[in-house]
Amino acid sequence: MKIICIGRNYADHAAELGNAVPEEPVIFMKPKSALLQAHTPFYYPEFTNELHYECELVLRVCKNGKYIQERHAANYYNAITVGIDFTARDIQDECKKNGLPWEKAKAFDNSAAVGKFIDLTPDFNKKNINFSLNKNNETVQQGNSGQMIFSFDSIISHISNYFSLNIGDLIFTGTPAGVGECVVGDELEGFLNGQSLLKLEVK
């Protein structure tokens, strides 16, 4: 099982970090050890002084494939939730400045928190999914899948040109504007179409 993440998939978030809007999806990965299992505490990593939350829609792959055409892509995922792509922003800024890979900032243990998955039934409107993140009961991020630069199907197709997709893989589809810092004691709660699917405390 692997975790594939898309960066800069919302124009307003690319702008807030001073990045250009990409012409093709920006891809990075997290290892299996990055998955924060439900009901597991999240501990503030000791190597960062600027931990950021990035609330994202997360897809779960249900079929093995590669070189998937966009028009067939919807057959390859069947569940969705909200997740947090935890980012050590200070480390990432340092890596970016020096042209180095991002893994230390993005792929550390428990950096991929995922909520409870819900089934993507045929009547589920994937182009109009509202999602949001609360920090200490205040909304800090709000997005809608319709604002994505690259759609779910386009992401799946693009990824599969480079990496085989396997059953159980998770895909983080990018974060909207409003990323910010979290500190020990913060409570984070993620919602999809108003339903609470993820809740954790930074310890």
Ligand code: MG
């Ligand atoms: Mg992200």
